[in-house]
Structure formats: C-alpha cells, structure tokens
Amino acid sequence: MARCEVKKGMFILKECSNFANQTCSKCSKSICSKHSTQIEDEVFCVECGTAKKKQQLRSLPARQRRNRNSVHDEEYERWMTDRNTHYGLWYYGIRDDFYHDSQYSPFDEQDYSGFDAESGQEFYDDTDSGGFMDS
Amino acid sequence: MSRKKSLEVYNSLDDEQKEIISTKKISGNQPASAWLERLKKVALMDHYGDTYRKNQTYAILMVFIGIAGFILTVICLANEFYYGLVIPVLAVIGIVLIYKSSSKFNKMDLTNHLRLFIVPLLAILKEESRKKEKIDLEINLNNPCEKDNIVETIPNSNKKYPKVKTTFYDLQWMSGKAKLQDQTQLHWTVNDLVRKRDITKKNPRGKIKFKTKYKVKHNVNLKLSIPKESYELVKNPNENQPVNGAYKMAYVSSDRFHVFKIRSTDVSATLDESVKLNHFLGTITKAYKHVKPI
Ligand SMILES: [Zn+2]
Ligand SMILES: [Zn+2]
Numbered sequence: 001m002a003r004c005e006v007k008k009g010m011f012i013l014k015e016c017s018n019f020a021n022q023t024c025s026k027c028s029k030s031i032c033s034k035h036s037t038q039i040e041d042e043v044f045c046v047e048c049g050t051a052k053k054k055q056q057l058r059s060l061p062a063r064q065r066r067n068r069n070s071v072h073d074e075e076y077e078r079w080m081t082d083r084n085t086h087y088g089l090w091y092y093g094i095r096d097d098f099y100h101d102s103q104y105s106p107f108d109e110q111d112y113s114g115f116d117a118e119s120g121q122e123f124y125d126d127t128d129s130g131g132f133m134d135s
Numbered sequence: 136m137s138r139k140k141s142l143e144v145y146n147s148l149d150d151e152q153k154e155i156i157s158t159k160k161i162s163g164n165q166p167a168s169a170w171l172e173r174l175k176k177v178a179l180m181d182h183y184g185d186t187y188r189k190n191q192t193y194a195i196l197m198v199f200i201g202i203a204g205f206i207l208t209v210i211c212l213a214n215e216f217y218y219g220l221v222i223p224v225l226a227v228i229g230i231v232l233i234y235k236s237s238s239k240f241n242k243m244d245l246t247n248h249l250r251l252f253i254v255p256l257l258a259i260l261k262e263e264s265r266k267k268e269k270i271d272l273e274i275n276l277n278n279p280c281e282k283d284n285i286v287e288t289i290p291n292s293n294k295k296y297p298k299v300k301t302t303f304y305d306l307q308w309m310s311g312k313a314k315l316q317d318q319t320q321l322h323w324t325v326n327d328l329v330r331k332r333d334i335t336k337k338n339p340r341g342k343i344k345f346k347t348k349y350k351v352k353h354n355v356n357l358k359l360s361i362p363k364e365s366y367e368l369v370k371n372p373n374e375n376q377p378v379n380g381a382y383k384m385a386y387v388s389s390d391r392f393h394v395f396k397i398r399s400t401d402v403s404a405t406l407d408e409s410v411k412l413n414h415f416l417g418t419i420t421k422a423y424k425h426v427k428p429i
Contacts, residue, residue, distance in 0.1 A: 008262045009262050009263055009316075010259050010262065010263055010416065011263060011315070011419065011420070011423055012263070012315070012316060012317055014316070076255070077182070080175060080178060080179040080182065081179060087258050090255075091255075091258055091259070091262070094255060094259070094412060094413075097413060098412075098413050098416050098417075101413050101417070102413065102416070102417045102420055104417075104420045104423075104424070107317075107423070107428050111427075111428040112317070112365055112428040112429070
C-alpha cells in the first residue's frame with residue numbers, strides 16, 4: 001500500500017509515511033487523511049491546498065481581500081474552533097511564508113548518513129498512529 | 136456575541152486551564168501534542184475575548200444607557216412625572232454593574248503571545264521533534280506594563296507642550312527547552328522591553344489631548360547545540376558576523392556539539408503584537424546555515 005509522500009518539518013524534512021488513502025489532484029502525490037484537504041470537491045495535499053487557498057485569496061476583489069486575514073490566520077481560527085481539524089493548512093502556510101522570507105532551504109532526511117540507521121525505527125513511531133484512524 | 140463565546144469556552148475549560156487564566160502563568164514539561172491540547176482552548180477563549188474587547192461594546196453600552204437615562208429623566212421632569220426620577224437611579228446602577236462585569240472580563244485577558252506565537256511554535260516543534268520528546272516551558276502572560284516590571288522612568292523635562300513621560304518595562308515572558316529530531320538541543324528565552332510614552336499635547340485651539348505610544352523590543356536569546364555526530368561546520372561562524380547588527384552570534388565547539396548562541400530583536404509598535412514567528416524561526420536558521428549534515 002502506498003505511503004503518504006508529504007514532507008513534514010520546517011528545518012529537517014521527512015516523509016510522513018502514514019498509509020495513503022488519497023491522491024492529490026494537482027501534484028498526484030499519495031496522501032494520508034491528515035495531509036489532505038478538500039477544496040470545492042477536489043482533494044489536494046496540504047501543500048497544494050495552501051497554494052490554492054492563497055491563490056483564491058489573491059483573486060478576490062481588493063475590497064473584500066482587505067477585510068480578510070491571510071490564509072493561515074483563517075485556517076488557524078478554524079483549527080482552534082474545530083476539534084477534528086488538523087492544523088495542516090496553517091502550518092504549511094506559515095512554512096511557505098517562512099521559506100519565502102528567509103530564503104532558507106531545509107535539510108532533507110536523506111542528507112544524513114548515520115541518521116536513519118540509528119533512529120529509523122523511532123521515526124516511524126513518530127508518525128502518529130494516525131492518518132487512517134484519525135479520519 | 137464574542138463575549139458569550141468566550142465565556143462558553145471558559146466554562147468548558149478544566150481546572151488546570153482555568154488556573155492559567157487566573158495566574159496567567161504556565162510551566163511544565165510535556166510533549167508538544169500535550170502542550171497543544173492544554174493551550175489550544177485557552178488561546179481560543181482569549182481570541183474571542185479580544186474580539187469583544189476590541190469592539191468596546193462595554194463602553195458603548197455604558198454611554199448609551201447614560202444618554203438614554205438623561206433624556207428620559209428630562210422628559211419626565213418636563214411632564215412633571217416625578218416617579219420618573221427612578222430612571223437616573225436605575226441608569227447609574229446599570230452603568231456600575233456593566234463596569235464591574237467589564238473589569239472582571241478584562242481581568243481574564245492574556246497577552247497575545249499565547250495565540251500569536253506560543254501555540255503556533257508548539258505546532259512547529261511538534262513536527263520537529265520526536266513524538267514523546269518533552270518540551271520544557273515557563274511562560275508569563277501578564278501585561279508587561281506593570282509596576283513590578285519597571286526598569287526606568289524618565290519624567291517630563293519639557294516646560295511647554297508636548298509633555299512626555301517615558302517608562303521602560305522589561306518582562307521575560309517565555310523560556311523553553313526542546314530537543315529536535317536531529318538531537319539538536321534548543322534553549323531559548325524571549326523578553327519584551329517596552330518603552331511607554333505618555334504624551335500630553337495641546338492643539339492650536341488650546342485643547343489638551345492625551346496619547347500613549349508604545350515601542351516593544353522582543354529580544355530573542357537562543358542557544359542551539361547541534362550534535363557533531365550528525366553535522367559538520369561549513370563556515371566559521373565567528374568570522375561571519377553580520378555588519379548591520381541585526382543579530383549577534385557566538386560559536387563554541389564543545390566535545391559533542393557545535394554550540395551557537397544567538398541574540399536577535401524584533402520590534403513592534405503596539406502591545407498587541409508578539410515576536411513574529413518568522414523572526415524566531417529565522418534566528419534558528421542562522422545557526423543551521425553554518426552546518427551541513429554528514
Ligand atoms: Zn499536491
Ligand atoms: Zn501524511
């Protein structure tokens with residue numbers, strides 16, 4: 001069964017690797033329920049979903065846009081009020097802005113030679129029992 | 136509406152969460168997911184509360200009752216309806232009750248650091264550290280502009296207007312320790328140095344006006360201990376100091392770690408803002424930009 005291909009993390013990226021049960025309609029990545037989002041009947045991965053929401057906000061008429069906060073503010077509020085919402089969208093919104101502002105390119109899990117061998121098992125423990133169960 | 140929502144959230148809090156609101160202090164050692172569980176609702180309550188306070192509904196209501204009471208009283212007196220004199224008494228009682236309820240509600244206010252900085256940071260640390268890794272936090276969400284935090288007062292020295300009284304406050308509102316998934320140890324503190332200026336102005340028509348202006352420096356102190364078994368140095372940090380003084384960095388090599396100490400400052404013009412998350416994350420990258428995984 002396919003594993004979720006979304007990369008988690010801010011400084012060091014690592015693949016989520018929960019079992020995937022969906023596919024992003026934009027980038028075709030396999031995604032787990034925790035890293036998927038539905039916008040107007042289409043399923044996206046959290047990264048493409050964030051980009052889509054940003055684009056939607058940009059295409060609003062200027063007057064409407066001014067009255068609304070950035071995408072991750074809205075998504076943050078939604079997460080605070082809804083027990084079942086994952087923080088995916090605002091987290092990835094913040095990450096996107098951060099990479100853009102700081103011109104920082106994160107390390108990738110695969111950059112480390114000794115890293116995986118030593119702690120690989122724990123990594124997989126780390127992926128919240130979730131995905132499947134969460135939905 | 137937001138007041139009702141805020142109180143609804145308050146009533147659903149457990150004792151530990153209610154204690155955060157009364158003491159405005161948080162401390163403990165637990166995994167990021169447990170921290171988020173504990174703080175999310177408190178942040179939500181503060182979010183609704185702030186919306187209500189921002190709309191100044193209390194003040195508007197008090198003014199409305201005052202004016203309505205006055206007009207009704209005048210009408211009653213003009214019509215020699217003396218029972219109407221009960222109206223100003225009721226209006227005063229109403230205003231006092233609203234004032235009391237507003238000050239009780241205002242006491243529940245926390246600084247926005249929780250909602251704007253601490254909770255999002257914990258979400259980031261959750262993704263950045265192993266699931267059971269505990270995060271150590273000491274947090275103070277009291278308003279920094281309180282007597283105990285005064286570090287300096289400069290009385291007004293102008294004989295003419297504008298007259299300015301300046302007060303400086305300093306409050307360390309957060310310190311924390313976390314271990315990231317690459318075994319990097321992160322220690323940090325954030326303190327707010329606030330400059331409050333009470334300004335009394337006189338406009339050309341001779342009218343006196345009061346204004347308070349703030350400038351807040353959010354000072355971030357970070358210590359990153361990056362394990363040598365996973366990283367090597369790519370450039371000498373001590374030769375790479377920024378020219379414009381945007382931040383200060385010191386590097387020491389210990390037995391097992393590359394140790395970076397970094398200080399940086401983010402500035403805001405109101406008490407409502409917090410240190411920007413991007414600023415804090417950017418400060419962390421200052422260290423990571425000097426190493427490379429092996
Ligand atoms: Zn995608
Ligand atoms: Zn996933």
